[in-house]
Amino acid sequence: MRVTVRLFARLRDITGASELTRECAAGSTIGDVWRQLAGEFPELAQYERSISSAVNADYARMSHAVRDGDDIAFLPPVSGG
Amino acid sequence: MTPLLRIGRDTLDVECVATAVSAIPGRDAGADGAVVTFLGLVRNHNAGRSVRYLEYEAYEPLAVKAFERIAAEIRVRWPGACLALHHRIGRLEIGEASVAIAARSPHRGDAYAACRYAIERVKQIVPIWKREFFDGGDVWIEGATANPDDEQARAEAERAACA
Numbered sequence: 183m184r185v186t187v188r189l190f191a192r193l194r195d196i197t198g199a200s201e202l203t204r205e206c207a208a209g210s211t212i213g214d215v216w217r218q219l220a221g222e223f224p225e226l227a228q229y230e231r232s233i234s235s236a237v238n239a240d241y242a243r244m245s246h247a248v249r250d251g252d253d254i255a256f257l258p259p260v261s262g263g
Numbered sequence: 264m265t266p267l268l269r270i271g272r273d274t275l276d277v278e279c280v281a282t283a284v285s286a287i288p289g290r291d292a293g294a295d296g297a298v299v300t301f302l303g304l305v306r307n308h309n310a311g312r313s314v315r316y317l318e319y320e321a322y323e324p325l326a327v328k329a330f331e332r333i334a335a336e337i338r339v340r341w342p343g344a345c346l347a348l349h350h351r352i353g354r355l356e357i358g359e360a361s362v363a364i365a366a367r368s369p370h371r372g373d374a375y376a377a378c379r380y381a382i383e384r385v386k387q388i389v390p391i392w393k394r395e396f397f398d399g400g401d402v403w404i405e406g407a408t409a410n411p412d413d414e415q416a417r418a419e420a421e422r423a424a425c426a
Binding site for chain 1: 303319320321322324325326328350361362382385386387388389390391392393394403404405406407408409410411412
């Protein structure tokens with residue numbers, strides 16, 4: 183399966199890209215995609231407990247199963263206002 | 264017509280949200296007795312640092328949905344109240360408004376509470392981030408872990424609103 187991963191704020195700074203495409207195995211969850219990415223960019227690991235995730239522009243849990251073509255977003259703690 | 268919920272790069276003021284919330288189709292505006300507005304401004308100091316300017320970014324489609332969720336929560340908690348909520352993104356200078364909120368309702372108590380609730384929820388669940396550029400460097404500000412379903416956080420926002 184192939185998914186798009188969007189990264190914001192400091193996560194984007196760490197990876198150097200606001201959007202990445204990654205292959206993942208059938209049955210993968212959002213958490214699996216995150217761990218794959220954190221393996222690639224070890225600095226991401228510090229966000230393990232504080233990120234939120236979304237799929238196709240809706241909040242989703244890390245246990246959510248991804249599908250081919252999904253648009254996944256990882257969000258560091260927010261600071262609007 | 265000015266939309267009730269908006270993210271954009273234009274400058275914000277009280278007028279734009281007060282107007283939006285006063286002209287909602289189907290709403291009997293004559294039945295309302297209060298509009299409470301809030302402007303969040305870029306401050307020249309934060310955590311002991313001299314701030315030069317801020318840059319805001321958003322995950323816009325999800326941020327607009329989070330605004331819709333906040334408006335829906337307000338309709339449930341304060342049934343007579345309605346909300347306009349605009350947030351600015353891009354580079355903002357000291358003193359400029361980053362967020363503008365107006366809450367309107369038949370009585371002032373609900374309008375005050377709904378307005379305060381909205382800004383508390385913005386800080387909790389809306390995917391917007393600010394990068395602070397200060398004398399000597401820059402830093403991403405990281406506040407709340409965004410989880411719209413965290414009932415404890417929602418209840419805290421309600422307590423702040425009703426204090």
